[in-house]
Amino acid sequence: MNKAAQLERLLGERILILDGAMGTMIQGYKLAEADYRGERFAAFAQDLKGNNDLLSLTRPGLIGEIHDAYLEAGADIISTNTFNSNAPSMADYGMEGLVYELNRAAARLARTAADACMHGAPERPRFVAGVLGPTTKTASISPDVNDPGFRNIDFDTLVAAYGESLRGLLDGGVDLILVETIFDTLNAKAALFAIDCAFEARARSWPIIISGTITDASGRTLSGQTPEAFWNSVRHARPLAVGLNCALGAKLMRPYIEELSNVADTYVSCYPNAGLPNPLSETGYDETPDYTSGLLLEFAQSGFFNIVGGCCGTTPAHIRAIARSVDGIPPRQVPQIEKRLRLSGLEPLNIGDDTLFVNVGERTNVTGSKAFARLILAGNYGAALALARQQVESGAQMVDVNMDEAMLDSEKAMVTFLNLIASEPDISRVPLMLDSSKWSVIEAGLKCVQGKAVVNSISLKEGKDEFVRQAKLARRYGAAVIVMAFDEQGQADSLERRQTICRRCYDVLTGEVGFPAEDIIFDPNIFAIATGIEEHNNYARDYIEATRWIRANLPYARVSGGVSNVSFSFRGNDAVREAIHTAFLYHAIHAGMSMGIVNAGQLGVYEEIPKDLRERVEDIILNRRPDAAERLVAFANTVKGGGRVQVEDLEWREQSVEARLAHALVKGITDWIIEDTEEARQQAERSGGHPIHVIEGPLMDGMNVVGDLFGAGKMFLPQVVKSARVMKQAVAHLVPYIEAEKQKLALASGEAAKPKGKIVVATVKGDVHDIGKNIVGVVLQCNNYEVINLGVMVPASKILQAAREEKCDIIGLSGLITPSLEEMAHVAREMEREGFTIPLLIGGATTSRVHTAVKIAPHYSGVTIYVPDASRSVGVCSSLLSDGLREEYARSVRADYDKIRTQHQSKKPSAPLLSIAQARANAFNTDWSAYTPTAPKFIGVREFRDYDLGAIARHIDWSPFFQTWELSGPYPKILQDPVVGEAARNVFAEGQAMLAKIVAEKWLAANAVVGLFPANSVGDDIEIYTDESRSRVAMRFHNLRQQAQKPTGKPNYCLADFVAPKGSGVKDYIGAFAATSGIGIEARVKEFEARHDDYSAIMLKSLADRLAEAFTEHLHQRVRREFWGYAADETLDNEALIREEYRGIRPAPGYPACPDHTEKGDLFRLLDAPKLGITLTESYAMWPAAAVSGFYFSHTESQYFAVGKIGPDQAEDYARRKGLPLSDIEKWLAPVLAYDAVPSTAT
Known part of the structure; x- marks a missing residue:
């Protein structure tokens, strides 16, 4: 078994130990100038003290001793003494010419030490890691604060420097390469580029470990990346391990190594400093071996790493303590990470099937933006940066940069602009798309970008050989690629040509180049429509159908395009162009388009396009009629660009200001609060008091009354929240005066009243x-x-x-x-x-x-x-x-x-659980031969956008609304309750008033998607099919079965029981849905909060929740009557709907009948719910919060039930069916487990 295979095997068995600091140990020898010079460099012109790497030549015995000490302490991997053995760093000593020799000599010293150790203990392999340090230069950051675009080193120079160092390490016999202490990811990418070139030249590879450095509590590298963004930037190198070292001690490193451990689908290394620097300490750092090893033991127990060691300040004593502490602790299990397009700027952008459409900003393109071109040609890069910033602030998740202008030195302009972007964190936080028809310009850009960028684009235009060359280089630079549907015969302009070229490119990239499928983005060509040329009529439709075909037939590939091309025939008519872009995107996204280069300012809302314009626009997009272009052109010429009066009792306004403030607080009245508060402030000022006394006096007096009334049950929660709104507005008015007075008078400490806690x-x-x-x-x-x-x-x-x-x-x-x-x-x-x-x-x-x-x-x-x-x-x-x-x-x-x-x-259960086999034997049974399911009116999904809120509101169940305000009782009886009735009536009236505004002024938008599909049960699961052929499974809905012992004749239910078994011959169906009424709620809530109006913010959220549930009820009724039609004659009123007197059920994942929240993931993918603005958090909570999702069952005997507790046999079976580790299943199903699972210490 070769060393690489040995290393990988050991990593699967135990935590491996890396050595500690070389520099700290050298420091302990207290060497003089003569020690560094030796005989060979006795007459060298420059001072050499501090050049630790030179000791590999002048004091090799000393370096060997340090290696021996770490091996004796338990290190499995020792690192070469080559941290600065590169040309940029050695230039400080005038020793650039020694780089190869230094690396080879250091590698041989480490090799000798490791081999000698293994000779004495051959059963335990020891490995040598060849260190490539970060150099003393940075390719992403200017050393001159007055010139942010300046660089003191470039990518090519770094590649050459790392290549020379690497040659010495490999010739010296290292087992693996360690690219470490990465503070600038672009430097690291240059090292990885050099490594890949060297491996290709030698026709073999070595394992790589990549280790970044988080420089401070910001949680970022020196060049600004988060841990996940850093990983996205370097994962193309397919390292054996990725990790963090240096800068921070273990305590401060913890959240960042945890983040990296959660996202990296490879092994993880961790070797922190021994705490923070302390010049009074013998090692220069704070932490003792026992302290450091104790922290790292907790990391190991939390499953954070596979390789552990030490950096600055650590010694063999630290490594010995660390090795002992983690001995016997199982290594971290490498997680299975979903295949997604994972890009990065300073922050990650991970694009999957559940990701909303990604807007690529198009205004930093000299061919598409006259304003940008004018600025670049004039050399006004500052103003050009402002355009880039504006795009990001407007919501662009990626920025396209193109410098293809005949009057420009495109390569120079690209480099200049990208270097400037790197100095602007508010721009560089998003990934970049490097756009050019010249490969040399794209490559110049790739050498400037530390994140994972997108190449726009490559194609077969110049033949397969050039396509492969560019693809291999893009992969070596760590970029994703846009692949144009373009081959040696020209651009694909039909559906068949698009499919043929994209398939050919995909097969070459994934099969011959080894390019990850998830890093491929196809652009199947968006051409102008309505040109008057008949051959162009299908251009938009063919793009949409090609998109659909790509997503179905080329796994993990994404689809993009330049959207503005489609409307080019209508340039000058912005209204029509906007309608075309909006409708085109609506259909393209529905077909699977992932991202697009688009001006967000030229996009509207699909449902808001005037019906007559939308009809004509969709006629040309979908080529629905031969005269579509003429009709739109003709139309384009017309498109350029009683209540009761209530007398209010204002007698209280005649009282003192203190009484008025108390009255306003108790009654929740904000109308005069600012002027009353100001009057009280001025009154306090005249009597020698201060603004703070208004808070301490009348305002707190009023709130004390509120607290007393609430505590005594004489005032209820809605009123308390309204009182708080009044208080907040009063305090907000006083704060500027209080702060000004503090500065002016330096009020004595403790004069102001302190909060209770x-x-x-x-x-x-x-x-x-x-x-x-x-x-x-x-x-x-x-x-x-x-x-x-x-x-x-x-x-x-x-x-x-x-x-x-x-x-x-x-x-x-x-x-x-x-x-x-x-x-x-x-x-x-x-x-x-x-x-x-x-x-x-x-x-x-x-x-x-x-x-x-x-x-x-x-x-x-x-x-x-x-x-x-x-x-x-x-x-x-x-x-x-x-x-x-x-x-x-x-x-x-x-x-x-x-x-x-x-x-x-x-506690003993009233009866033991049945085994899962026994529970299945007692399943609900029906005579399927006597049951004929109703076929839905359509198969697939139907979207509903901006649904009529008035129609939804009629289905509101008001009882939970009062529960939100902690008012107990069923509606409408609660309104007459002798205790809470008055409070209930008041909050209900205000809720009704706000609801009326929500509906009339469209404060919220309600979106939903309903899907109806062929389905059959397979055991306890339900197979959901794409179409009536029932040959392709779109989703497998996993279900749990009741395991409690039941009285005779009572079955152990499972939702799968209500769908005909696959072998029954019965063609059954299932429905699915996701609905929200919370689109737009955040902006409105922020408005209320900015006005210190918590009452209205909470009221709005509670009403949004009610509307979401009502929307779900309304849609379910339409499904039963219209879309599925199995209860077409249903005539239930709202009260009957609330009592669930209808046929069928709509269980939701996370609720008693299907308690597994993770089923929402597949449900959302089935429905493409994120396209409607409904997404899932990592814990499968829906966002917006006012959202509901679930399934529709139509069987006449389907009913709600609670799965209840399940045993370990069903949990194990469920984990097997879902293909997940049992520990994951136990985590998600913890509330229904009838046994105590071993808890995970990591999240």
């Missing part, structure tokens, strides 16, 4: 639901607590960072979906790991007292408390922060939770 609240990572959390925040603020609301989808690291920086007293976590429960446990583990002691509050719809006690609290030694609703939050916080109550309250909670855990552990 400071609380961080957040919806955890992967979850987007925040209504309840926001209500809790408002209630706490009303009771004089300072609340820091971090929003939604907040990772643990950000929560804990905020808690530390803000010196918070309490952390509150919220979540609605079941995967959030595990994320809450993860936050608890992180709090424990980082030494927090403050209380942790848990809340949200899926949380419970039992779950908190059993699954979350054990991970954290601080007190963890479940808070069921907003009304309890004040009492809990008050007890936790009271000096007199804190200890006793925490003790009672812990005792209560201990009791719950004991009861849970000793």
Whole structure:
């Protein structure tokens, strides 16, 4: 077995140990100038002290001793003493001519040491890593702050330098190459380019490890990339491992190595510094071997790496301690990462089937933008950069750069502009598309881009040999490619030619070049339509059909195009061009178009195109009639560019300003709050007081009344939230005066009243639901607590960072979906790991007292408390922060939770579960031979955009609306409730008023997609087919079966029971849907929040939720009556619909009948839901939050049920059917497991 194969085998078996710092050990020898010079360089003209790499020639015995020490300490891999053995670095000493010799000598020293060690212990292989350091230059950053486009080294010089170093390392006998301490990814890409060239020249390859450096707490490299963006930029090299080293100690490196570990589909290495620099320490760094090894042990237990070692400040003692600490810990399992087009600027852009259409900015193109061309020709690059920035700010996710102008030196212009872009983080955060008809211009651009760019374009135009040459170079530079449908005979201008050329290119790229299919983007040619030439009539339709064919037949490839070409015949008529672009994109995206070069300013909303114009535009796009062009041209010439009056009681306006403020707060009236607050401020000023006294006095007095009334049950949540709105607006008016006075008078510390406590609240990572959390925040603020609301989808690291920086007293976590429960446990583990002691509050719809006690609290030694609703939050916080109550309250909670855990552990199920085989034997059975399913009216998907909100609103179920405001009771009875009736009537009236505005002013847009498909069950799963041939499975819907013992005659249900089995001969069907009424909600919520109007923000979110559910109810009714038609005669009113008196069911993934949230992933791909603006988070929460998705079943006996608890046999079977590790399945199905799965420590 060769060394590379040995290395790969060992990585699968255990964590491998890398050596520690070479420089730190050399420093310990306290060498003098003479030691560096030796005899050979005794008369050298320059000072050589500090040139550690030279010691491989002048003190080889010393370097050998260091290697021996690390091998003895347990290192499996030792690194050559070549960190600076490259021409740019050696130029500082005038020793560029020694580079090859230095690398070869250092490699031989390490080789000798490793071989000697293996001679004594042949059963344990040792490996030599040839180090390629970062050099002392940077290709992405200007060393001159006054000239951001200047570079002191270029890509070609770096490639030559690395090539020379590499030659010495390989000739010296290294086993692998280590490209390390990467602070500029462009430097690393030059090294990888040189490596690939060397491997090709030698007709063999060596394993590569790539190690980046996160320079500070920003979580980025020196050149600005995030860990995932860095990985996307270098993964083309197919390294054995990727990792991080240097700059940070292990403690600070943790979130970044965790991020890299989650996204890298290869092995991961980690070798941090021994903490932070400390000149008083013997090694120059803070951490002892035991401390560093303890941190890295936790990394290993969390499954973060496969290779571990040390960087600056580490010694053989550190490596020995690290080796001992991780001994026996299983190595990280390399994850299976979905194949996506993974691009990067400073940040990643990952494009998959669930990604919305990607806009490529087109205005930085001299051939397409006269303004840009004029600026570039005039040398006004600053203004040209402003155009690029404007595109990114307008939503471009990628920027196309083209410099093909006859009067330009295109290569020079491309290099100049890209170097300037690299100095502008707000532009360079997105990936670049390098666009030119000249390969030399594209290649010049590739040498300037540290991220993963897109080449636009290559083709077979100049023959296969040149196509292959360019493709190999693009891959070597680490770029994706746009492939034009163009061959030796010219551009493809028919569907058949498009298909033939794209198939040929795909086969050459994937089969002969080894180009990743996911990095191929086809451009099947968008040509101008309505030209008057009959042969052009099918151009748009053929592009759309070619797109559909590519996505179906060329796996993982994407489709792009220059959209503005299609409307070229109508240049000068922007209204018609916009309509053409919008309608064309609508159909092309539906067919599978992934991205396009498009001016977002020339796009409209498909549904808003006037019907007569849209009809004519689609006639030419789809070539529906022979006179389509004439009709549109003719049309284009016409297109250039009683309530009751209520008397309000204003008597309270005659009272004192203090009374008016209190009245406004209690009643939630904002009409006069600013002028009353200003009057109170001026009054305080005249009496010698300060603006802060208005808050401390009348405003807090009023809020105390609100708190007392709420606590006594005499005031209800909607009123409290409105009171908070009044308070916020008053305080916002006073803040500028308070700040000005602080600066002017330097008020004595402690004069201002302090809040009762400071609380961080957040919806955890992967979850987007925040209504309840926001209500809790408002209630706490009303009771004089300072609340820091971090929003939604907040990772643990950000929560804990905020808690530390803000010196918070309490952390509150919220979540609605079941995967959030595990994320809450993860936050608890992180709090424990980082030494927090403050209380942790848990809340949200899926949380419970039992779950908190059993699954979350054990991970954290601080007190963890479940808070069921907003009304309890004040009492809990008050007890936790009271000096007199804190200890006793925490003790009672812990005792209560201990009791719950004991009861849970000793709890015996009322009856043991059936085995999955027994449960299946007791499945629901029906006589399928006597059942004839109704065939739907259409097969496939139907989209609904900007649906009539008025029609939706008629189906609202109002009872959950009151529950949002913590008002209990069914609608409409709640309106007459003797306790909460008045509050219910008020909030209902205001909800109705806002709903009327939502509908009339179109505050929100409602989009949905409904799919109806042939289907049959296969065991407990349902195969969903693309068409009536039932030959191709579009989705396999995996289901779970009840395993509880049932009374005689009662079946163990599974949703698959309601669909005819595949072998029955019965052609059955299933429906699927995704709907949202939340499009546009974020902008409106931000408007309310900017006005300090939490009440309206929460009201809008609650109404959006109600509309989403109503939309779902309405669509389901239409499916039953019209689209599927199995209940065409149904005449149920809204109350009957709410009572679910209709035939059929619509179960949703994540709910009792199908508790697995991950099924939403396949459901969304089946429906292409992201195209409607509905997406999924990593925890499968839907965004916008006001969204619903699920399936339609039509069987007469289909019914809702709860799967309940399942046993390990079904979990194992389910994991096998889904093709996922059992640990993943147990994570997602944790709430329904009837056994305690071994928890994962990594997320």
